[in-house]
Amino acid sequence: MRTSPIADRLAKLPAVVDGAKVVVGRPGAPRTVQVLVDPRCGACAKFEAEGGETLLKLADEGEVRIEYLLASFLDRGGVSGSVKAVNALRASVDAGKFAEYHAAVFASQPKGRFTDELLLRIAERVPGLRGEAFDRAVAEGTHTGWVAGAEKGFEATGMQGTPAVLLDGKPVGAKDGSMFDAAGFARTLKDAGVGA
Numbered sequence: 001m002r003t004s005p006i007a008d009r010l011a012k013l014p015a016v017v018d019g020a021k022v023v024v025g026r027p028g029a030p031r032t033v034q035v036l037v038d039p040r041c042g043a044c045a046k047f048e049a050e051g052g053e054t055l056l057k058l059a060d061e062g063e064v065r066i067e068y069l070l071a072s073f074l075d076r077g078g079v080s081g082s083v084k085a086v087n088a089l090r091a092s093v094d095a096g097k098f099a100e101y102h103a104a105v106f107a108s109q110p111k112g113r114f115t116d117e118l119l120l121r122i123a124e125r126v127p128g129l130r131g132e133a134f135d136r137a138v139a140e141g142t143h144t145g146w147v148a149g150a151e152k153g154f155e156a157t158g159m160q161g162t163p164a165v166l167l168d169g170k171p172v173g174a175k176d177g178s179m180f181d182a183a184g185f186a187r188t189l190k191d192a193g194v195g196a
Contacts, residue, residue, distance in 0.1 A: 020153030081114030091137035
């Protein structure tokens with residue numbers, strides 16, 4: 001299990017739950033970007049390691065706020081553990097560790113499925129995350145109702161798959177594939193007026 005190379009920056013990023021979304025970044029940021037991901041989506045893990053880190057750096061610099069819509073449609077067969085992972089991600093917001101844990105979950109995506117045990121092991125890589133409240137939320141599925149609402153929020157966007165990044169409601173970085181390349185995605189965002 002790897003940790004993010006920008007873990008120190010992620011530790012400072014505020015995150016709040018806003019309805020079916022988790023919003024990361026400063027309230028006064030000039031632009032808002034929506035990110036649609038499912039924890040078990042392999043392409044999402046690739047995006048998070050490249051374009052996702054680019055966005056998080058911009059959030060750290062106060063350029064954007066990121067609205068995460070955490071999908072779990074890959075659990076429709078009941079086997080991937082997406083619901084468990086999104087539940088754990090929601091619990092990490094309460095612990096003030098969402099950005100760090102989010103990066104760690106995608107960096108540690110299993111070949112099989114997410115289990116409670118794996119999600120707790122990943123949490124050990126995030127200083128200060130493990131504790132009675134977080135561990136209980138993971139074990140008991142405390143936020144599964146919220147997870148269902150987050151999936152509905154994803155479906156309401158009309159997007160058919162993940163990953164997707166929406167700027168002003170329009171997809172960016174997918175057609176040209178730049179969302180999978182940190183430098184390329186930074187250029188794409190700059191061309192759209194985001195970042196320096």
